[in-house]
Amino acid sequence: MAYLLTSIPFFAGFAISFRFERRRLLNGVLLLAGLLFLAVGVIFASLDIPAVHDVVDGSVLAIAFFLVIAVLLPAFLVLNGLQMVRREGRRLGNLLSLLAGLAMFAFGPALLVLGKNAVPRAVEVVIISVSIVLGYLSLAFAAFVLCSVGYGLLRPTKGADFIVVHGSRLIRGAVPPLLASRLDRGRALYDAGVAQGAAPTLVTSGGQGADETQPEAEAMADYLVAHGIPREEIVLEDRSTTTRENLLYSRELMTERKPGYRCLLITNNFHAFRTAMLARRLKVNGQVVGSHTAWYYVPSATIREFIGILRDYRILNGVVIVLLAAAYPVSLAF
Template identity: 40%
Template sequence: MISLILAAVLGCVYVYLRRKDARMLRNGIVLVAACWFALVGITEILAQWFPWTQWIGFGIVALSPFAIVVLAGFLISNGATMMRKEGRSLGNLLSLLAGLALLGLPVLAALLVITLNPVAIGLAALLFFLCSYFGVVFVVFLAYAVAYGKMKHTSVPAAVVILGSQIINGKVPPLLSSRLDKGLEIYRESPPEASPLLIPSGGQGANESRPEGVAMAEYLVAAGAPHDHVVAEDQAVNTAQNLKFSAAVARKEGRDGPLVVVTNNYHVLRAALLSRKLGIPAQVVGSPTARYFLPSAFLREFVAILKEHKRLHVLMCLPFIALTAFLTAAIIAVSQ
């Protein structure tokens, strides 16, 4: 019962924090904690009413190594699909690398332990602590990325900013057309007397024949958007610049007010976090993405968020390092 009460309290806190500002990762921490306590509370009640359900929990724990192997196999298979369809860039290899890590790290930890060397055992313990920490952080990220991606925009935007991605042979590929179609959908849903400005945003990459924003603007106009309602931003080379430069374009065009930013569903949370960091009043919405693309895409976004908050994560890992050093010293002391 206590677990369910905690779940209810955390659920209320989550709703309050999300309404206050949905663009904060702490909301994901509260959401995952609420779900965890709810699961524990429901499990406790079921165990009291139906004692046989305890065996289900034991079965899940017993099968967890098998589940890890299955997950690793899925990620490796997905990595092979990404290489075949998208090429061999590091970003496209992330699901493959994650799958290999899921198989290799437990083996490495076991090999360290069986050496019976105190330092090696300490390294195995540190590996366990760090993997557990980053596993929990990934669950928080993924849960809130999905939750944020399901939210609907609630304001009538002054402008709809559509974030760019790589164009191919000067043309808009399917991944980018999904964003543009979503932007057009939001534009057409707005009241005619308050039609937002459409701002396709993206500069010219080294392997692109022209700026992404220009190709995107042509796509929007060809799809029926009025020419005078489309203003391309063609200088940005990353998401932060997309947001900053597009907000400047909106102000220049006299569109002072909230923005709706459109990107693919895997990218919404990081774009939202960046918009908050830059002080830009924006809601971020997601467009559909091919399913095979999602595992590597979410992993890439997770790595990017870790890099943007690297100091915080280093500080959070220091207690694990200190605990490992203490345990290693204790093992050495006992063995002498």
């Protein structure tokens, strides 16, 4: 019962935080904490019921949890990683789910060795310290996934003045499927605005990469025109080369045209929440809307986004990781 009651303040905190600002990771942290306490409370309460206890005990649940974390999840990541490599190539960003799965397979036996065998103190310290850091990263990743999924379920706000479609790398001068999905999503939202009697302005945002023959914004505008959007309804932002620049230059453009604007920012669904966090920091008044992404692409892309958030908040995360890594060795000195 204590665990069930402890979950209530976290759920209440999540509801309040989410109500006032949907674009912060704190929402996921509060929701995750509430769900964890709720799950533990439900498990303990269930085990107190004789009919349940006769069928399932704590050891069965522990084994099931171990199988999911140490076998099923890494197996899924490895298989997904292999599919990702086959379809997208061997760039580092495409290997993340494969590497994560292999690391999980390797770390499970290391913990078993530590639990059943006498190992040198130095090895013990390393394994336990790494476990603590990985625990922190796992919880942070779970909070990020909760935020990403929850934010993606929000309906686009109505009455936007601008719809900003973020660019991505062109392939042989043409719009690839990943970028086409963003443009199609932006076009659908534009059509919805027209149907409601308030046509928003479409902004294509993307500069020219070193291996591109034209700015992404131009190719994106051509795609939209070819799919029925009037050219005069499209404004080009053709200077940006990063998500941060997409937001900064688009904000500048929108502020000049309509102070007090409201906008929708279009990117792929795996990138939506991190973009929303950055938009909040840069004071861009808008909601980020995710477009469809092929399912096999999502695991590696989500891991890449999480690494990006760790980098965005590298000082905070660096301090936390150092303190956690030092906690066990320091405790041995007392």
